[in-house]
Amino acid sequence: MKFTVLYYFLLLMTFHIDFGQNEETPRKQRRKIYYRRLKKSSLSNHKSKRQLGIQPTIVALAAKFPTVNLDYSTEENFESFLSFPGRESSYNVLPGKKGRCLVKGMVMYDKAVWSPEPCTTCLCWNGKVLCDETMCHPQTCPKTHIPEGECCPVCSDAEQRESINLLHNQLPPTQVEMDPVLRKEALQSEENEEEIEEDEDKEQEKNTAGPLDPGNSHSEESREQGRQSSQVEERQAHQHWGQGREEEEEEEGEDEEEEGEDTLRGDVFRMPPRVPIPAPPRNAPTLPSRCSLSYKTISCIHVELTQIPPITAPEITSLELVGNAITSIPDGAFNGLPNLERLDLSKNNITSSGIGPKAFKFLKKLMRLNMDGNKLIQIPSELPCTLEELKINENNLQGIDEESLSDLNKLVTLELEGNSLSETNVNPLAFKPLKSLSYLRLGKNKFRIIPQGLPASIEELYLENNQIEEITEICFNHTRMINVIVLRHNKIEENRIAPLAWINQGNLESIDLSYNKLYHVPSYLPKSLLHLVLVGNQIERIPGYVFGHMEPGLEYLYLSFNKLTNDGVDPVSFYGAYHSLRELFLDHNDLKSIPSGIQEMKALHFLRLNNNKIRNIFPEQICNAEETGDSNLEHLHLENNYIKTREISSYAFSCIRSYSNIILKPQNIK
Template sequence: MRTGPLLAAVWLLLVFAVTPGQNGRDVRRTKRKRDGHGQARVRSGHAKPLRSRQVPRSPRVPAEPVRGNVVLLESYRDGPERHSSYNVLPGRQGQCVFQGMTMFNQAVWAPTPCVTCLCTGGRVVCDELACPATPCRLPIVPAAGGECCPVCTDSDPDLSLELSGDSPAPRNRDNHDSIASTPQLTHEEIQRILWREEEERLEEDEQLRKREEAKKRKRKERKEQEERQRRIAEEARRREEEEEEERRKTEEEESRRKEEKEAREREEKLREEILREQEEEEVWLRGDVFQMVPKEEEEPEEPDLLPAPIPRPPAAAEDELKEEEDEEEEEEKEVAVNAGGLPPGCDISDVTLTCDNAKLTYFPPLLMPQLKSLSLEGNNISSIPAEAFNGIPNLEWINLKKNKLTSAGIDQRAFQSLKMLKRLYLDGNLLEVAPANLPPSLQELKINENRLQRIQGNTFQGLSSLAILELEANLLSEANMDPKAFASLAQLSYLRLGQNHFRSIPQGLPPLLLELYLENNLIEEIPAGVFNNSKNLNVLSLGHNRLEETRIAPLAWIHHRSLESMDLSYNKLYLVPSYLPTSLVHLVLVGNHIERIPGFVFAHMDPGLEYLYLSYNKLDGEAIEPESFFGSYHSMVELCLDHNQLLSVPSGINEMTNLHFLRLNNNNIRSIPDECICDPECNGDSTLVAVRLENNLIDPLKVSPSAFSCVRSSSSVVLKPQKIK
């Protein structure tokens, strides 16, 4: 019944207690180890700190009797060294007899260095210490100190390596039983070795754990990196899709715009073609000599074309033109053209060299004495040196339009050597003043669309042969133009000053001037006597200004016997001006605010007005009086009253015996009486060629066939379409 408690007590005694003698021996042994052999076995810097811990083991207490009532217990080989903590008071009962000695109950003693005995209940229980295997080659058992197990000497390298942790062959940490069973090692040494191996195992486990964590972290980072790359790839793919979609939309938008632009261009081209055909038809019908031709069409496109002819008797003009053509043909036959050394983009034909839009940035050096015409239009030439024309001294025509020439870039001696120069075109450059020292042979000079800011008195000095001068689209006005600027131009007959900033007619006009163009300025009045020195003036263009009929002086031009064509379109006129020139033949009043044609306003004209354009005004039912066209009944050839507010065909038209072309379209006319256009009493040959009456309020079915009996062809009468009633 007492075997279970007895074994538990023995276990506790072995774990926690030793006898005082044993304690003292352990203390002495520990001290000796620290002072002697212990230092050899555990070297500084290699021994690891030991942590006090218990390694639980299942108790094995074999009840093997030894010599009488002595029970020998097998030592716990894997556990750490335990010191005695017995605290037993000897008693008489339960005494034990061991080897002839009487031991009190609970007495503990060591009969041999490796055996510890306990007297309990009259029985002796002994614990025999099993010595661990010695790792050295020469183990010894110390004679003093009560050592029971062999130890290595200080000169044994195997033990030093083993205890210092520097052994090249690590011990298997699972072989604890073999270490604990080695009889040469003490409990403390076994404990240290086992603790060190446990530390190493824990460290290896920690390293393994860290490696696993590192692997997990790397896997996580790799996964995150793959996720980031996937997101980046998805984002890039999404951006590419968006860019592709945007590009597709842009291409579709550009294609749509291109199609719309092409459609607009086709419509515009078709409209221009229709208008051109209409204009050609109208010009053919009326034989108009006062055509407001656009500037682009006025300028000759080919260098061998002549400039706009100066009005002169037809026979003389034809003879002179024929003589000039014959002379040019003879010269072309006699001259041998040298086509070598041409700049890239240039082409030569006979005596004409063309380098248009050749991307030239400098004036090309040329050695062609036979050359007569040179075109360098549309390049980037900014300067002309003094020797530019030394190799081509016989030039008669130079075209330098649309370059980047500046006044400072043209040398003052550049044109001096050109003794035969007749035409010089400098349109579309950056000139602020006209070039100096131009040759006296010059007959035509064009400096349109530049930056001319002043015309001095000597600007055109010496140009006694100059007949055509164009200075349109500059910065000129009466303030920066000297009144004597045209004094030396004795032969000047054609002058263009449109698209500038003139508020009044320039002073000092040449006496032989035939045509003067001042459209697109700021002119507000026509004072008396302004044209007194220009008695030969034949054509005057004042369209797109600010003229009013009250600001035109009565004696401004009424006595001029040569002024035949006048353009007063797009001004601020409310009436057809009175006191018009007596010799007037062509009168353009398109685009004003004219509400009335006063009676007898054309009566003083001799031989009489032939072309009258009153389109796009505000003429209504009371605008035209019975006497409005008095004086032009036998002279009127073309009458344009379209795009007004007329309610009926004006009176007096049926009396115009020489009328060829009549426009009454785009009004509010409702009916065509039989006698309003054709005079039934007229028995002569009909002159009326075309009548336009479309876009009115006329019912074609109600128009009598005899209403257009004087029209040469019924197909020339336009009645459709009409406005919706």
């Protein structure tokens, strides 16, 4: 009987264990998947935090700053630090080499921080520009003004003096009332100390020698010093507690007259009511009216100057004369500023004839010269050989000859945008002296071809808003270091790009051909290309294998605002980019269904298909159900199509981590 009961008991336990295991198997699987995703997300968050630790101060400050929109260009999208985590990409941004950012035609390195305006701070992060504005504390005074070169409003001088006078005359002083018991104990202790001091003096008189003793004079001096010191201590004590004798009050009458009515009661003590005003710096230079001095920078911005002010200040390294009415720069205008490193003369009326031949020659330390927005027709002569940055945008330059840029072998940045330059008035040997030039900006001119004679050191070339029609085989023969080429808003057709124009460039990673006359995605693109921007063309087709030769592979492809149809996207159109493509923007086209090959893109993070003519989303068009690993797809835009959202399969978006990042509304009704 016992064996039977034991047998049934063991049998029952076996069934219970098997049933429990079978019941908990899917639960364990779900738990494993959950913890695996949690672990992966935590690792990614930890990694992102560790990366953000590179600029902890900036991110911390940015967390409380509002977003600011900067008027740089309609082609560039600036985002705030506040949208830093989980922010979405924009096809209008052309990322540079290793995450560099395009800012007003200039490429900023990854993690670079700069201030384009006095109250704005910007950060370059993985090819995106994040900008924020300084937050000011509110002022209580009724009238405020913003000083030149400052960000926040301050009270006017009159208002500030009135507020200080009101504060001293009306508000009671900060005081701490003493308890009566403590006050009584303090007075008793003071009397006891006086009695002890008198006893000590009597004992010293008894112990001292007679009048004929040689040490008598010394003892009298010491007693006299002791009496004086005790009197000083008594004065300090009585000043502190406000209990003085009549004799001491007479001696302190002068001090009391100076203090006026600010006497202290015996039962209170307080801090000095007035804050000392700092003295002006010694040897400060004499400045024109409305100019300001900050550290080693003199700012005379929009102060209606008509000539260079005569300033003698050898310690000054930066001079800002922006937005005045200066028309000429005579020789020796900056003789009083021999250590000048940065000179900003933008937005004046300076003419080429008004610049003396030796106006800049003796500035032996000048590194940055800005003459944007003037009336120059030629580059000033005899510029310092120490120059590293030269900006002459928005002038009326009529040409560049062979001697215009001579001796500028340290120049890194040259900006000549918005002039009347063309291949007919720019000498092919004009750029030859520029041995260190990396960034060249020639946008908004009249070039019909790529300028000849580009320096071998060039890395970034900007030729937007010209009239360029073709790219020949010899354009970039000597520019093996070139990394970014911007050719948007020109007249280029795909059949006018020579097959050997740039296919063998080993460092060329970013090309912007937006707003040209392309009907197909160009062939013979560089092997090293990572970013391709083709927004705003008339592209109807992506040829097969057009990206197949690229190594390591295309990462960013922007084809928004074109005329793509499903017939123009072949099954092998994206061949060669399946493993590398991170962002694919096909919005504002004529697609009627999800293009083939999307589910094969393993590295894809951002996908835009909004503003097309898509009606249905079938399973496995975006997510592959057979894949067991987690997808990298984070953002999906499908709004403004003709999709019936209620008919979408529940498995259509199973690979996307968060459904909140799937944009389906609104949809068009037809």
